[in-house]
Amino acid sequence: MNDKALLDSIQSEKNKFIIQIKSKENSTWQGTVEWVEKKQVIPFRSALELMCLIESAMSDSEA
Amino acid sequence: MDAVTKIFPVNSVRICVNETAGELKGVLCGVAMQENIEFCGTRELIVKIDKYFDDIGQPQPHQVIRSFRKTERDYKPYNAKPERFHASEEISKQLGDKTTVDVVIFSRHHAEWQGVIKDLDDKVVCKFKSTLEFLSWFEKM
Numbered sequence: 001m002n003d004k005a006l007l008d009s010i011q012s013e014k015n016k017f018i019i020q021i022k023s024k025e026n027s028t029w030q031g032t033v034e035w036v037e038k039k040q041v042i043p044f045r046s047a048l049e050l051m052c053l054i055e056s057a058m059s060d061s062e063a
Numbered sequence: 064m065d066a067v068t069k070i071f072p073v074n075s076v077r078i079c080v081n082e083t084a085g086e087l088k089g090v091l092c093g094v095a096m097q098e099n100i101e102f103c104g105t106r107e108l109i110v111k112i113d114k115y116f117d118d119i120g121q122p123q124p125h126q127v128i129r130s131f132r133k134t135e136r137d138y139k140p141y142n143a144k145p146e147r148f149h150a151s152e153e154i155s156k157q158l159g160d161k162t163t164v165d166v167v168i169f170s171r172h173h174a175e176w177q178g179v180i181k182d183l184d185d186k187v188v189c190k191f192k193s194t195l196e197f198l199s200w201f202e203k204m
Contacts, residue, residue, distance in 0.1 A: 026172075028173065044129065046173055046193065047194050048193070
């Protein structure tokens with residue numbers, strides 16, 4: 001990736017997420033994830049669920 | 064190193080790591096996995112293993128995983144005897160260029176995994192209660 005493409009991807013709202021960790025129960029994380037591009041906020045109960053949520057957003061935006 | 068032939072349960076996945084510089088890259092295989100699955104990065108590793116367990120029907124997840132997508136995830140009902148596509152000997156022969164470990168998942172409580180990581184000698188090297196613990200072992204490796 002060249003410098004311009006890197007800068008574009010950083011400035012782009014695409015695939016940008018804001019993660020808020022609210023607690024750390026059961027050896028994992030609980031909180032919310034905001035998909036900036038779609039302005040959607042979904043709570044997650046674990047790191048696994050967080051990764052699945054990000055994956056679902058990425059595959060949705062690629063489709 | 065010679066691979067030890069051992070019995071692989073259906074709830075186990077062999078992780079063959081081929082690249083550790085930068086992103087973790089490799090291949091997943093298992094007795095109930097029809098074809099090997101390639102992964103690139105830890106997120107893909109976790110998501111693909113989780114989908115594999117959904118596909119074979121065990122261990123069942125205790126929570127429905129949330130998604131940004133409108134379509135629901137394809138959960139299969141519990142299957143006590145998932146179809147075995149490979150013998151344990153075939154899986155034992157598959158080795159990664161950098162490292163090889165076997166992960167056995169016993170349950171999926173709290174939208175997480177609980178299980179163990181075993182080395183090639185079938186020795187338990189890590190017990191984990193969540194994917195965070197699982198990944199932190201990989202980081203230390």
